Amino acid sequence: MGEWRGDLLAGVIESGSSTVTEIAVPYFFLVSGFFFFKHSYYEKGEYLTMLKKKGYTLLIPYLIWNIIGLIEQIVAGQYHKTDPHDILYDLVLSEWNGPLWYVRTLMIFMLLVPFYGWIYNLKNKMVLVVTLLVAFYTWRTVDCSILSTEGIMFFLFGGLFCYYEKYLEHKINIKLLTVLFALWIIISFVRPCWGIGIHKVNTLLGIFVFWQLLPLCSDRFKSIVLPLSSLSFFVYVNHVYPLKAIKLTIASLYPENEVAALAVYFIAPIIVLIIFLFIGNLMRRYIPNVLNIMTGGRI
Template sequence: MNKRERNNLTSKSISILRFPLTIGVVFIHFSLSKGLNIHGTFYGINNPDWFFFVTNFISEVLARLCVPSFFFISGFLFFNRDNFNKKIYFQKLNTRMRSLFIPFILWNIIAAAFILCKSTIPLVSNYYPPIDINFSFVRLLNTFLCNSNNSGILVYPSDFPPPMDFCPINIPLWYVRELMIMVLLSPLVYWIIKKEGRYAIIIIGFIWYTTPFLLPESSYFPMFIQALFFFSWGAFYNISKIDFIHQFRKGKWLFFTLYPIIAITDTLTKEFTYSICIHTSGLLFGVPFVFTLTSYLIENWEIRPRQIFIDSCFFIYAFHSLFMNDAAKFAFKTLHIPENVPFIMLVFYLSVPIITIGLCISIYVILRSISPPFCKILTGIRMSN
C-alpha cells in the first residue's frame, strides 16, 4: 500500500467512524446498569446477570471507547498542516469559534429551554420536577460550564438527582467544552510534542492512567486529563507525520487478542474497585482496536454509510439527551413494560437509543430542508452539499 492509499484509508476510517461513535455516545446515556430511575424508584434491577452483562458490555465498556476516539480524531485533524505557527493558530481559533463555540452556546440555551418546558408541560412534568430560576452572572457561567450541585440558573428540588458533576446543562457538551480548551492549549501541545516526541505522550498517558486511583470521578481533573491525553495522542501522529492506521495495524494481533479479553473482564468485574484499572487499560488498547478494525472493514467489505448519517452526527450528539431519557420513562410507564422480563427489557434497552437516533436524523433532515442556514449554525457547518 503506497502513501496515497494509506492517507485515503485513514481519511475514510475517520469519516466512517463518526456515525458509529455517535451511536455509542447515545448508548452511554441510556445505560440500565443500575435500572431505570423514575422519581427515585429503580425499575428492572432484579433481572438476571446475563441482562446486566449485555447492557454493561454495550453502554459501560464498548461505548466508552467513543469519547476517547473522538478526542483522538480531533487532535489528529487539528494539526493537519505541514507546520503550525501563530497565523495558523489564530485561523484555527476563528474556525473553531464557528464550529465549536457558537453551537456550544446555542445548544446549551436550547437545553435550558427544554428543561423549563419539561417542568411546566402537564403531561411531561409527571416525569420531571418543578424547576426554580435563580439568575446571576456566576450562575449563568456555571450553566454553560459546570452545571453541578444546583450551581446554574435552573435550580432542581433537593430530592431530585442533581445534574452530572462538572458538565454544562446540556450534559454531552462537556466534550465540546474540553475540546475548546484543547484548542486553546494547542500551541503548548504542539511545542511539547515537537520537543519530546513520543515521550510526551507516554508521560501524559501515565498521568491519565493513574488519575482514577488518585482522584475521585467526581472531580474535574479526570475529564481534563482524558481530553489532553487522547487529543495529544492523535496530534502526535500528524505532527510527527506518522500514519496512525498503518502504525496500529502493525500491532493488530495484539489489539485483536487483548482488547476483547479486557472488555469481557471489564464487564464481569464492574462491581469491584479494581475494575477501574481494567477499564482504563481497555481504553488504551480499545482505541487502536477500533481504528484497526474499521480499516480492515473498509478494505474487505467496502463499507460506506450514507452521507446523511455523517452529516447528522453532531445534531444527534447535541440533541439526543434533551428528550431520550424522559421519553423512555414515559414509554415505560405508558406501555406497562414488564420490568422483570429480561428479554422485553433488553428489547426496550436496545430500542430507545435506536429510535432516538432515528428521530434525531428525521428532525435534522426537516430542519435542514426548512432552514439550511440555521441548521449550519447549530451543527458548526457540518453539512455536505
C-alpha cells in the first residue's frame, strides 16, 4: 500500500523472481506446440476432430471460468458494463480471468493451423528456418496480446522439436549446467545492460537450463508432484482473486511494511496452492464429473 521500490530488498527479490519465472509461459507454448504438431490436420476429418476435442478441453473450461470470474467481479462491485458488445469483448480478452489469456491465444493458434501447418508437412528445412527466424525477430518478450508474438515463436519452435525430437535427449554435464544456471539467475536479478536482446537471450537460457534440470528431480519428488499435476489447471484458474485478497488484506494491516510485503510474496502463493489442492481433491472425490467438465477432462 505504498510506492513500489525496486531498490529495496523486497523490490529486488520480486523483480528478479518475476524475471526468472518469465520462462513459464514460453515453456507452456513450447510444450503445447510439441504435442500439437505430432499430428497432421490436413487428413480428412482430422481438423474437425481436433476442433471438437479442443472445444471440450479448452473452450468449455475457458467459458466456465470466465463466467465464474465475472460473477466474482460483480459480487465485489468491480464490474458495471451492460453493453453486449463490451461484454463480448471482455470475454474474448479474458478480462474476467486474466490467466486464461494463454488458453484463448492457444485456441486461436490451433484454429488457424490450416494457414501455417503446411510449413511442417512440407519438410523443407529452408522454409522452416526462414519462418522461425521471422518469428524470433518479431518476438516481444512477455507479450500477452491476442496473437502473442511470444506464443507464436515458442508454439512454432515446439513443432520444430516435435520433428527433431532426438535433440531433446541431449544432456550437458553438471558443471556446465551449474555455470549456466548461475548465469541465468545473475542476469535475472542484476539485469546488466538490460534490453530486448539480453531479455530474449535470458529467456532462452532459462528454458534450456530448466529443461536440463528436470531429469535431476528425485523419484521421491516426482512421486509427490505427479499425482497433484492433474489439479494444476484447477489451481491455475482459481488462484488470482484469492491471492489478491490475501495481499490486499496484509497490505491494509501492515501498510508500507517491506518485511510483510516480502513475507506475503512467498507465503501467499503456498497458502493458495494448498487450499485449491484440498478443494480440488474434495471435488475429485465427491463430484468428479463436475470437476472433469470444469477442467476439460484433466483429472
